[in-house]
Amino acid sequence: GENVEQHPSTLSVQEGDSAVIKCTYSDSASNYFPWYKQELGKRPQLIIDIRSNVGEKKDQRIAVTLNKTAKHFSLHITETQPEDSAVYFCAASLNNDMRFGAGTRLTVKP
Amino acid sequence: DTAVSQTPKYLVTQMGNDKSIKCEQNLGHDTMYWYKQDSKKFLKIMFSYNNKELIINETVPNRFSPKSPDKAHLNLHINSLELGDSAVYFCASSQEVLGTGELFFGEGSRLTVL
Numbered sequence: 001g002e003n004v005e006q007h008p009s010t011l012s013v014q015e016g017d018s019a020v021i022k023c024t025y026s027d028s029a030s031n032y033f034p035w036y037k038q039e040l041g042k043r044p045q046l047i048i049d050i051r052s053n054v055g056e057k058k059d060q061r062i063a064v065t066l067n068k069t070a071k072h073f074s075l076h077i078t079e080t081q082p083e084d085s086a087v088y089f090c091a092a093s094l095n096n097d098m099r100f101g102a103g104t105r106l107t108v109k110p
Numbered sequence: 111d112t113a114v115s116q117t118p119k120y121l122v123t124q125m126g127n128d129k130s131i132k133c134e135q136n137l138g139h140d141t142m143y144w145y146k147q148d149s150k151k152f153l154k155i156m157f158s159y160n161n162k163e164l165i166i167n168e169t170v171p172n173r174f175s176p177k178s179p180d181k182a183h184l185n186l187h188i189n190s191l192e193l194g195d196s197a198v199y200f201c202a203s204s205q206e207v208l209g210t211g212e213l214f215f216g217e218g219s220r221l222t223v224l
Contacts, residue, residue, distance in 0.1 A: 034213075042217075
């Protein structure tokens with residue numbers, strides 16, 4: 001089955017800096033790659049997603065890039081703010097099966 | 111007005127007991143799931159149902175039995191609870207079959223087995 005690796009497991013940045021989280025997946029047939037944000041004690045919520053026919057997608061301060069050849073995708077957050085502090089999960093889906101990465105705990109220091 | 115609601119939110123019980131968690135979605139989605147999130151925050155799929163039919167059944171002990179009376183409900187029953195079952199269980203739903211649409215999660219049910 002699909003295997004998703006996510007790095008780093010923890011990330012600490014200063015407010016205003018950029019944050020990058022990277023994921024790799026194992027099955028080249030995966031076609032959907034969402035990113036979820038989970039604040040402490042809350043449910044995971046979708047923040048951005050990308051499909052395999054697109055290389056990059058941007059939504060305000062958040063962007064995701066996908067490299068199908070290398071089988072990796074990344075989340076970029078610019079101008080980070082303290083409210084960006086949370087656990088971020090990447091996921092990859094194949095044949096009705098969505099697998100999550102292990103998560104990255106992002107801390108934005110004011 | 112909650113899209114995906116699950117009850118109870120907290121559950122504390124003794125080893126060996128049987129417990130159930132209920133989930134309901136009012137989004138009209140066809141597919142529902144159960145995920146387990148352990149203390150290290152890892153999100154692992156357990157089951158998924160599409161229109162009341164089981165489509166994903168991960169390597170989960172037989173003590174866990176999902177039931178979907180209709181496509182808006184997916185309940186999880188756990189028999190003979192063990193310490194390792196302590197986790198947060200998330201119900202989720204999506205419009206398309208898993209893999210092509212956004213997952214909407216419930217608030218989670220924190221199960222503590224003593």
